[in-house]
Amino acid sequence: VEDNRVKLPNGIGLVKFRKSQDIIGTIKNVTISKKSGHWYVSFGCERELGEKPVHPATSAIGLDMGITKLLTTSNGTYIKPKNSFKANQLKLAKLQRQLSKKVTFSQNWKKHNRKIQKLHSHIANIRHDYxxxxxxxxSKNHAMIACEDLKVANMSKSAGGSAAQHGRNVKAKSGLNKSILDQGWGMMVDMLEYKQQWRGGLLIKVNPRYTSQTCFECKHIAKDNRQTQAKFECVKC
Ligand SMILES: [Zn+2]
Structure with missing residues (x-):
């Protein structure tokens, strides 16, 4: 890298780029990607870290991830989701309808298709940013974070099957998956994980199985412990 230019191998040579942040450490690899007509270059770097970071906070927090509330914290506060997809869904549907009326691979079709790609990347950018x-x-405010171990990848996969295989659950499931993916739960857990690592904090993924049925006092697990969603009463103790 020389100033705002990067020398790429295989006869490509010097290419100008906009440096969005300083490159720290030794460059180990370079990735070139193309998204919605824009080219991106990212550098994988290696550097030695001094002392292990110590998280400035001393508090712990538990997170529950949901559909209508993106996050509910153990402090009792919640964060609303940013449904960037839903907000832009009508716009996207309209563009896609218009595209279907154009002659495939014509100049107009290509131009229109680029518009759709642009909207897709706009939606993704909003979500990512949020x-x-x-x-x-x-991550800044809590040294320890506990959240559900969602295995989002598995959940998304299960709705991919045929309607015959899954019966009438397919539609409901794919609707749920759309919401999950829209909010990017998996992405959120990944972000929390590496951000905690940077700051010397901790992220604990808890297997959500039976957590709502387990008694805090005697650890007894029973469905009857929770007669309603809001009320918990251990049948044993
Ligand atoms: Zn109990």
């Missing part, structure tokens, strides 16, 4: 803001704020 999740970064949310996770940075939580």
């Amino acid at each position: 999740l970064h803001k949310v996770t940075t704020s939580i």
